[in-house]
Every structure is written in structure tokens, then in C-alpha cells.
């Protein structure tokens with residue numbers, strides 16, 4: 628068990644982020660009032676079956692989110708994690724459930740999008756994943772094979788998240804596991820705190836309200852991400 632009082636210099640840190648870190652940038656979360664799931668049923672817009680049934684509604688849902696994500700900017704919480712990366716280098720890994728690119732636009736590089744990205748399109752004909760910034764509703768052609776079989780490169784329910792091995796290797800090896808802005812409702816992401824704790828990491832939650840995590844966190848800092856994340860990063864850097 629690594630005590631955060633210990634010099635963080637040597638610590639390996641995994642940060643798991645969810646919709647709460649992007650809320651103050653203007654991207655609605657999923658489960659909060661007025662959240663993304665309020666207007667849409669998960670089954671209809673975030674499952675392969677929903678896409679088969681009604682691809683136009685699903686493409687419009689993600690086209691609107693892609694445009695919204697491109698119209699906002701990273702906030703102080705994103706920037707604080709980029710600052711931490713500049714100090715810790717490859718001893719920090721950010722694992723995000725978010726499909727926006729606000730971590731990267733805050734100059735974070737060590738980011739794993741386990742649920743995909745809005746600014747990528749996945750071709751269902753050739754499997755290519757292409758950088759994509761336009762709408763998909765009008766079924767544009769795949770830049771690689773030319774087929775008109777593109778879908779948002781996001782992981783829907785029932786689909787396997789991305790880079791699970793890389794994530795699990797980092798979680799079992801980390802000294803500090805930090806969860807920011809997530810309700811802990813979706814698996815396998817929600818199971819990482821238990822895995823980190825089982826391998827001796829200190830677990831820290833930064834969230835607007837304590838989440839109902841299966842395994843309680845060692846430390847819970849409650850507040851808005853733009854307040855608690857920079858403060859927590861300052862604390863870590865002060866001990867580096």
C-alpha cells in the first residue's frame with residue numbers, strides 16, 4: 628500500500644476518467660439530469676443491434692456529439708493531467724471512457740480511449756479506423772476501401788472495449804489508482820478500482836459525489852473536477 632504522503636516521484640499512476648471530467652467543458656454526462664441517456668435509450672443508440680435496426684438515428688446521435696465535442700475546449704482538469712504527464716512521463720497512464728478528444732487537446736499524450744473516439748470512423752467492410760471529423764449520416768465512403776460502411780469508432784454495449792491488456796497491465800502495476808468523474812456504472816471500467824486495490828495500489832476518487840464503487844476508495848475528494856483535479860495534481864507534484 629503506497630501512502631500518498633510518500634514521495635510520488637517513483638509512483639506509477641493510472642487515472643481513469645469518465646464524463647464528469649468533461650462536464651464543465653460543456654459536454655453533458657450520461658446519467659445526470661439532462662444527461663445523454665435522458666433523450667435516448669441505450670439499447671437504441673449504443674448497441675450494435677440498435678445500429679442494425681435504425682442506423683440513421685444512431686449516426687445522427689453521434690454526428691451531433693462529434694460536432695458538440697469539436698465546439699468545446701478542455702478545462703482545468705484536463706490541463707492539470709497534462710501537467711502531471713509532463714512531470715511523470717511514462718509513469719502516468721490516462722485511461723478514459725470518454726469518446727471526446729479533450730485530453731489530447733490539453734496536450735496529454737499517454738491516453739487510452741477504451742470506449743473509442745468520436746473523431747474516428749470504423750469501416751465495417753475492411754475494418755480500417757480512419758480519423759474523421761465530418762458527419763456519417765450520409766454514408767460517406769471509407770478512405771481505405773471505398774465502401775460506404777462507416778460507423779462511429781466507439782465501443783457499444785456488448786462490444787469488447789479497446790486495449791484491455793494494456794490497461795490491465797498498467798492497473799495491476801500501479802502504485803496509485805485515481806478515478807475522476809465517473810459513476811462506476813459500466814464494466815469492465817468499473818472493475819478497475821477493485822483490481823488496483825487487490826494488487827496493493829492506493830485508490831483515490833475525485834468526483835462531484837462519491838460513486839457507488841464495489842470497493843470503497845482509500846481516499847475520496849468530492850467536488851467539481853476543475854477544482855479537485857488541479858489541487859490533487861499540485862499535491863502530487865509538490866511531493867515529486
Ligand code: BV8
Nearest residue numbers: 645646647656657658724784785808809810813814835852
Ligand atoms: C463488454 C461509448 C464484453 C459509446 C460506452 C459486469 C456486470 C454487469 C454488466 C456487465 C458486466 N460486464 C459487462 C457488462 C455489460 C456492460 C455494462 O457494463 N452494462 C452496465 C450498464 C451494467 N458492459 C459492456 O457491454 C462493455 N462491453 O462487456 O464486452 C467483454 C468485455 C471485457 C472482457 C470480456 C468481455 C462495453 C461498455 C462500453 C459501452 N460504451 N461509451 C458512447 O459514448 O456513446 S459506455 C459510456 O457510459 C461511457 O463511455 C462510460 O463508460 C459510461 C458513462 O459513465 P460515466 O462516464 O461514469 O458517466 P455518468 O454520467 O454515468 O457519471 C458521471 C459522473 O461524473 C457522476 O458520478 C457525476 O457525479 C460526476 N460528475 C458530474 N459532473 C462533474 C462530475 N465529477 C466532477 N466534476 C464535475 N463537474
